[in-house]
Amino acid sequence: MFRHARATGLLRAAVPKKVIGDLLGHRSTGSTDPYLKLATEDLRAVALDVSGTEVLA
Numbered sequence: 001m002f003r004h005a006r007a008t009g010l011l012r013a014a015v016p017k018k019v020i021g022d023l024l025g026h027r028s029t030g031s032t033d034p035y036l037k038l039a040t041e042d043l044r045a046v047a048l049d050v051s052g053t054e055v056l057a
Helices: 002-012 017-024 029-046
Strands: none
Touching: 002 017, 002 029, 017 029
16 A cells, blocks of 8 residues: 555646556566556546536547
């Protein structure tokens, strides 16, 4: 849980995915993808609704 929280915090601070993966000891950047997905879902959860626009998934 600590690793997820730290990685997500770094991602939110615009730290490159490669650097986050290195800090977590990942051998490939693909191992860091679940953290990126989590951050994207967090952003969607707090996004403001703008009338007249649609978000395409």
